[in-house]
Amino acid sequence: MSKIKLIDIAHGRSGDKGDAANVGIVAYDDKGYEIIKKHLTTERVKNHFEGICFGDVERFEMPNIRALNFLLHNTLGGGGTVSLKHDAQGKTLAAALLRMEIEV
Amino acid sequence: MKDKIRIASGSGFWGDLQSIPLQQVTKGQIDYLMMDFLAEVTMSIMQKQRKRNPAAGYAKDLIQIMKEILPHIAEKNIKVITNGGGANPMGCVEEIVKCAHKQGIKGLKIAVVSGDDILDSLDDLLKRGAGLDNMESGQKITDVKDRLISANVYFGARPIVEALKKGAQIVITGRTTDTSLTYAPMIHEFKWSWDDWDKLAAGTIAGHILECGGQASGGNFLGDWKSVPDLAHIGFPIAEAYPNGEIVITKHADTGGMVSVDTVSEQLMYEIGDPTNYITPECVADFTSIKLEQLEKDRVKVFGIKGKPATDLYKVSMAYNDGYTAIGSLTYSWPDALEKAKKADEILRTRLSDLGLKFDEIRTEFLGVNACHGPLASEQNEVNEVVLRVGVRSGNHHDIEEFSKEIAPLILTGPPSVTGFAGGRPKANEVIAYWPALMPKKLVHPKVEIITT
Numbered sequence: 060m061s062k063i064k065l066i067d068i069a070h071g072r073s074g075d076k077g078d079a080a081n082v083g084i085v086a087y088d089d090k091g092y093e094i095i096k097k098h099l100t101t102e103r104v105k106n107h108f109e110g111i112c113f114g115d116v117e118r119f120e121m122p123n124i125r126a127l128n129f130l131l132h133n134t135l136g137g138g139g140t141v142s143l144k145h146d147a148q149g150k151t152l153a154a155a156l157l158r159m160e161i162e163v
Numbered sequence: 164m165k166d167k168i169r170i171a172s173g174s175g176f177w178g179d180l181q182s183i184p185l186q187q188v189t190k191g192q193i194d195y196l197m198m199d200f201l202a203e204v205t206m207s208i209m210q211k212q213r214k215r216n217p218a219a220g221y222a223k224d225l226i227q228i229m230k231e232i233l234p235h236i237a238e239k240n241i242k243v244i245t246n247g248g249g250a251n252p253m254g255c256v257e258e259i260v261k262c263a264h265k266q267g268i269k270g271l272k273i274a275v276v277s278g279d280d281i282l283d284s285l286d287d288l289l290k291r292g293a294g295l296d297n298m299e300s301g302q303k304i305t306d307v308k309d310r311l312i313s314a315n316v317y318f319g320a321r322p323i324v325e326a327l328k329k330g331a332q333i334v335i336t337g338r339t340t341d342t343s344l345t346y347a348p349m350i351h352e353f354k355w356s357w358d359d360w361d362k363l364a365a366g367t368i369a370g371h372i373l374e375c376g377g378q379a380s381g382g383n384f385l386g387d388w389k390s391v392p393d394l395a396h397i398g399f400p401i402a403e404a405y406p407n408g409e410i411v412i413t414k415h416a417d418t419g420g421m422v423s424v425d426t427v428s429e430q431l432m433y434e435i436g437d438p439t440n441y442i443t444p445e446c447v448a449d450f451t452s453i454k455l456e457q458l459e460k461d462r463v464k465v466f467g468i469k470g471k472p473a474t475d476l477y478k479v480s481m482a483y484n485d486g487y488t489a490i491g492s493l494t495y496s497w498p499d500a501l502e503k504a505k506k507a508d509e510i511l512r513t514r515l516s517d518l519g520l521k522f523d524e525i526r527t528e529f530l531g532v533n534a535c536h537g538p539l540a541s542e543q544n545e546v547n548e549v550v551l552r553v554g555v556r557s558g559n560h561h562d563i564e565e566f567s568k569e570i571a572p573l574i575l576t577g578p579p580s581v582t583g584f585a586g587g588r589p590k591a592n593e594v595i596a597y598w599p600a601l602m603p604k605k606l607v608h609p610k611v612e613i614i615t616t
Binding site for chain 1: 203204299383384385386387425428429430431432433434435436437438439450451452453454455485488490524526528530534535536537538539552554555556592594595596597599
């Protein structure tokens with residue numbers, strides 16, 4: 060068992076869809092995709108975003124570009140101009156997910 | 164038929180780099196320039212501007228841009244497609260016509276695409292079964308109908324293709340989808356059929372890659388961002404489209420930034436939901452079918468794309484007034500920066516409560532500590548400085564104003580080593596809330612008019 064940092068094997072982009080944030084994570088290679096596919100379960104992602112994401116987490120697989128897309132519902136404080144958050148559009152949440160460390 | 168066309172991105176949002184459109188039309192060969200100016204609530208801002216001044220309500224930056232590029236596009240026969248017409252595409256075209264006349268450019272055909280604004284015909288449309296309940300929350304339209312500021316249908320490529328067929332060199336639209344600005348020229352040039360779903364999906368995906376400008380060519384790149392060369396002179400993406408639906412994403416030579424499989428992959432993830440169902444007015448694209456291949460430096464081939472039939476519905480973007488917000492901030496320095504900021508927040512909240520002010524939400528964030536990543540960022544009191552940022556929201560304008568008066572006093576009546584109160588009291592902002600909905604396509608039709616300079 061060794062610990063790897065998600066940021067060393069993947070990159071990504073995040074943004075807003077109303078009050079939901081979309082967090083797209085792209086692995087740099089096939090091995091990295093196998094790791095994120097196995098470890099980035101909806102449950103693990105929901106736990107990771109405790110205190111940030113207050114709704115369900117949906118996960119979509121995109122093996123063609125070695126990516127996973129997550130929809131984090133009830134996350135942006137109302138979203139758009141309603142939100143009082145500094146990051147009202149969730150632009151920094153892809154980086155927030157990449158903080159995760161994984162045992163492989 | 165041309166064996167390929169080159170469509171260049173000139174703008175990713177209202178307020179993007181002003182130098183890019185001229186760069187795109189002068190630094191290399193292109194056939195089309197597309198410029199996206201509209202985000203979710205942009206239409207409501209433009210609608211408000213138009214209310215104050217009937218001649219306003221479009222992306223004003225566009226006039227300066229057109230002034231600069233008109234001689235070049237006229238000489239090189241480059242076609243320009245943009246949704247910068249916003250809430251007043253005709254007003255926008257009138258200004259462009261004036262620019263053309265001043266520059267002695269005659270015989271230029273400019274198309275105006277309108278009909279997307281349904282605010283005034285809402286009652287009639289609702290009677291005819293438009294629906295328009297909130298497609299995300301399920302809330303009824305009647306809850307907000309009286310507070311609506313704007314209501315616009317997202318048209319797709321059809322009216323743009325019609326304009327191009329009529330010989331327009333410049334197409335100025337209201338609310339058309341960002342992606343349609345890119346794939347309309349492909350449909351027009353390659354005579355793609357409206358039920359050739361795979362090709363329409365390929366064009367849509369090219370549009371998705373181009374719609375955020377520099378975000379596909381090295382800007383906001385979370386991969387190895389330090390390796391992106393010369394962002395100061397970033398080149399915006401260009402889609403080289405082929406009749407068989409294959410696309411090559413590239414940029415002009417001698418510009419900064421980069422186009423790689425990684426930069427394009429990141430842009431593909433931008434604000435998507437279910438990747439197998441990316442819905443546009445003309446097709447449903449499957450993002451899980453996309454194949455990417457680096458052909459050479461700054462050239463990425465995008466191919467293998469599958470599409471599905473379009474739905475019978477248009478998306479409608481509406482906005483309504485929903486109270487007020489204000490944000491106040493103060494900066495606290497070492498020593499104990501975070502502790503001081505927390506104490507100031509506590510004092511502020513006590514005072515707001517003593518004043519009997521009521522807010523729907525008070526939100527405190529500590530910029531420099533955990534504003535972006537919340538509990539994921541560990542708190543360290545040794546930070547050199549912290550920005551205390553407090554936001555409030557309320558339906559009551561008075562309570563927001565009273566909050567604004569309570570920020571500056573913290574400087575002389577709270578924790579020490581505090582600064583950063585330049586610019587006066589926080590301003591009360593009107594909240595413009597977004598209301599996405601769907602309606603049957605058959606209820607509304609785009610209008611295309613041609614004006615000749």
